[in-house]
Amino acid sequence: MPRRHIALSFCILLVACVVLYHHAELWLITSTLINVSSSWIWAFGPSINDPGAEPNVLGREPFYRHIIAVGDLHGDMANARKVLQFSGVVDEFGNWTGNADFFVQTGDIIDRGDDTIALFTWMDKLRGQAAGTGGTVLSLLGNHEWMNAIGDWRYVYPSELNTFGSVAARQKMLSTGRIGRSWARNYTTAARLPLHPSLGPPNFPYPPPPITSSSHIQKSDDLGSGAETKQDPLTHAAISFVHGGLSPSYSNLSPFPTRINEIGSSLLRKLQDRVQPPPHPPNPYPGLPASATAEEHEMYGVNGPVWYRGWAENSEEQVCKEVDAVLDKTGTRRMIMGHTPNFRNIVSRCDGKIIIIDTGISHAYGGVLSALSIDYSLIPVMGQDGKEQWEEREVVTTLYADWQEVIVDDVRLVEGHFQHWV
DSSP states (O other): OOHHHHHHHHHHHHHHHHHHHTSGGGHHHHHHHHHHHHHHHHHHSOOTTSTTSOSSGGGOOOEEEEEEEEOOOTTOHHHHHHHHHHTTSBOTTSOBOSOOSEEEEOSOOSSSSSOHHHHHHHHHHHHHHHHHTTOEEEEEOOHHHHHHHHTBOTTOOHHHHHHHSSHHHHHHHHHTSHHHHHHHHHEESEEEEESSGGGOSTTOOBSOOOOOTTOSSOOHHHHOOOOSOTTSTTTTOEEEEESSOOOTTOTTOSSBTHHHHHHHHHHHHHHHHSOOOOOBTTSOOOOSOTTOOHHHHHHHSTTSTTTOOHHHHSOHHHHHHHHHHHHHHHTOSEEEEOSSOOSSOOEEETTTTEEEOOOOOSTTTTOOOEEEEEEEEEEEEEOGGGOEEEEEEEEEEEEESSOEEEEEEEEEEEESOOOSOO
């Protein structure tokens, strides 16, 4: 039915309701008509996803994705719960709400606080709850997780050690025990999160492998997926997450994040499988295993994704000059990291291409409680000459306990036929 006919019918119905309202004995009829009319206009009226346009323009559905990212937590369960609650990830009971499609934690859950066991247990609980509602939890290993896997316990509080019961019990828990197994199974060193599913699932590599007839990512001329060449409109519609940073001179950026995660998995396996060395201090620093490769040493070095601080510490002129090459190589639009804290606010550099989300959430630092929100949408619009056009929008907002700030609001028009599932 045309919208103008719906609107006219609705107005006539409302007039009738007003007349009936003045007759008390007909109140039941009036209320019934109002309920019916409300349901009618909801069912046949304009789509709330596309105000002012025909619903599902030319049969195309809008797409939305909501992401929350949180930085270093450092053993503070109480503050972690506050952050995840005010950002909408969990409810007052600490359970997954389903409000976020993705929750990303960029590492350093361990050290400087007593709640190591509780936090890693909670993360795994949320991972399961999220999966049950179609959501995803992405977890990264920070430099402090790596330090503890190596046997570098410089930032382990005696009170935290007591929660494990003994040095031996803590070593076992972090290597072959529950936490160590979760690290090996659920945590990575880097992550690439596509904003649109036609680019593939989380951590789908860039550049992508060659397209074959059996691939779940179809050719871009079939779907406009943007997964084959940089000329495709959505090819770099993705975000990188690491703990430290992706150095411009790091030798294993590509394919991203596959190569970094292969190296990380190999090193973690060697650390967990070896006889656990006596922790440092008071014992000597154990270092990486003798079997560690040059690539594994580089990954854990100051220039690797675990420790690199250049995006936070170098001059604005330098980082803005270097960032595009890294984004191009990793197939992303912006990079998000923790590791280097600013206790007042989340830091955005180079128009949001670099975002540093460690604000010292733990009481060990006393920084501001914060989270990062990313809202992505791809809305169909009427294009000229019958072309399929979409309004692509990405809004990045910093969230704090009692205020928030939009730091990116990018809108552009793209053409193509995009499939919202893989």
